[in-house]
Amino acid sequence: MMAVMTSFLLSLSAWLALALAMQRHQRDVLGRTLPPPRARLLRRIGWLLLIASVLPLVRHWDALTGVSVWGALISPMALVVVLAITARSG
Numbered sequence: 001m002m003a004v005m006t007s008f009l010l011s012l013s014a015w016l017a018l019a020l021a022m023q024r025h026q027r028d029v030l031g032r033t034l035p036p037p038r039a040r041l042l043r044r045i046g047w048l049l050l051i052a053s054v055l056p057l058v059r060h061w062d063a064l065t066g067v068s069v070w071g072a073l074i075s076p077m078a079l080v081v082v083l084a085i086t087a088r089s090g
Helices: 002-020 023-030 036-052 055-060 065-090
Strands: none
Touching: 002 036, 002 055, 002 065, 023 065, 036 065, 055 065
């Protein structure tokens, strides 16, 4: 259960970082745009966190099961971030 929770938090953070790397979402959430180097850093952090979010699941189960559970987990996390940004900008 701890592996799922860790992966959950990492993927949620990853999607949030990737969303905040986009100018439109920066304006919606922050009310301003970030400098390009900061946006690039957020994009890199987001991808690293998304890759890291599979590791606890692979360590808990085998690679095939871990990646399958990860695939099922990251989609709802992306939806949570989309809904939160939509609610914030609405």
